[in-house]
Amino acid sequence: MSASREDTAARRPGRGAEPYTLASLVEVAATAFLERGYDATSMEDLSRAAGITKSSFYHHVSGKEALLRGALDRALDGLFGVLAEPAALEGPPVDRLRHIVRRQVEVLATELPYVTLLLRLRGNTETERWALARRREFDQAVASLVREATEAGATHPQVDPGVAARLLSGTVNSLIEWYRPGRVPVPDLVDAVERQVFDGLLGASG
Amino acid sequence: MSASREDTAARRPGRGAEPYTLASLVEVAATAFLERGYDATSMEDLSRAAGITKSSFYHHVSGKEALLRGALDRALDGLFGVLAEPAALEGPPVDRLRHIVRRQVEVLATELPYVTLLLRLRGNTETERWALARRREFDQAVASLVREATEAGATHPQVDPGVAARLLSGTVNSLIEWYRPGRVPVPDLVDAVERQVFDGLLGASG
Incomplete structure (x- = not known):
């Protein structure tokens, strides 16, 4: 059971809490920056797009400029x-x-x-x-x-x-x-x- | 004297009140739209760039979208x-x-x-x-x-x-x-x- 839940999380990194790699967050950010523009994108928007809380997002990166x-x-x-x-x-x-x-x-x-x-x-x-x-x-x-x-x-x-x-x-x-x-x-x-x-x-x- | 002042106005259509052609206002607008972006440019900005009042600007064109x-x-x-x-x-x-x-x-x-x-x-x-x-x-x-x-x-x-x-x-x-x-x-x-x-x-x- 627990193995199967891990599988699902690994296949859908945007849902659930972990695991996130820096690369996957950078990918989410790049897509958002292209869609709305860098200035118009907030860390709030990015955490929503990644499907994690803002505080776990900040656990991985210092902020928007680091993602860019x-x-x-x-x-x-x-x-x-x-x-x-x-x-x-x-x-x-x-x-x-x-x-x-x-x-x-x-x-x-x-x-x-x-x-x-x-x-x-x-x-x-x-x-x-x-x-x-x-x-x-x-x-x-x-x-x-x-x-x-x-x-x-x-x-x-x-x-x-x-x-x-x-x-x-x-x-x-x-x-x-x-x-x-x-x-x-x-x-x-x-x-x-x-x-x-x-x-x-x-x-x-x- | 008056002729020389007219000369100057003709050579520098951005200064003084007249004459303005629609083409010269479109040129001012195109330059401003490119510099700041269309959304960020106000009619206020455009009249300042053209060197005329907002109301004389509106005398020539209905608004920003007409200039675009x-x-x-x-x-x-x-x-x-x-x-x-x-x-x-x-x-x-x-x-x-x-x-x-x-x-x-x-x-x-x-x-x-x-x-x-x-x-x-x-x-x-x-x-x-x-x-x-x-x-x-x-x-x-x-x-x-x-x-x-x-x-x-x-x-x-x-x-x-x-x-x-x-x-x-x-x-x-x-x-x-x-x-x-x-x-x-x-x-x-x-x-x-x-x-x-x-x-x-x-x-x-x-």
Whole structure:
């Protein structure tokens, strides 16, 4: 009996008192922040959404800003993890770029609420400004690679690499506006973005 | 003396009492809505920004929603105007698409605050929902052309035309995130977007 009750609690972490992981509370918070906005979401709202009391919520996290930080960490860890992968570090710039774009789409699709939060930040709090600075760092790393690829003669010769990098990041980030899990299988999405980014709408004929 | 005072007023429509055109008040409103958000902007704020009294403001427009409508009209008139141009209506689908993308970038760059407002709408009011429906109509017209171009064998054979259309609109619309007037000359921006969208980052070799 007691084992079966534990099972139920484990399967429905939003009901009953325990167990909660920080990750599950961060997930609840990220969803709420996206739905109502960070400022409009209270710890009251979050405990109700998680199905626990406000005081047990505070047992796990110090407050709203810590939850936002947790959500943004998850997005940024995913993105910076990609930059640290061997295929992002070794080889011709254009191949490294191709690897990064593919993996960036994968991270975006699998960590959608966290990346969406990151991309919608306005920079109103200390945590938001920190995350925006990290996001700029990521964009700058990709922009340097676009520049390297251009210098190596691999990219479109008539497009300024700074503009090309902006358009590249714009294309990838625009996925948050329409992509929803299950809408397109992730591997197909990854292939489609790679093809459109590198070969364009007209594409290679093959 | 009096002539010189009139000159100054004409050059600085935000100061002194007259003349105001509806267009100049819509411009003031669009800027304010973008800075503080539509909900957070009062008619008080708008009259202060325009440098006129609230009652003379009301002499020109019925209220905030009419100003939002004016701003969104300006963006939508620009975009739908493009679809009505001969080069958007005649010729092979891929050529029509190329014309539309180039002109869409031009409209976006020259009507930046209005298009930015349009792309950031949430659909909270009647006017917002009307504008979102019009925006979807525009996107669907472009998506049909992408489909036609694909059926004619002109686009990348391995990318689903629905996904291709989403990525195309995502690339163009992402300009509002970074483009600022004067940052890149508009004709160069138009060329860069056309090349990246149709030929990709790797581009044609010429």
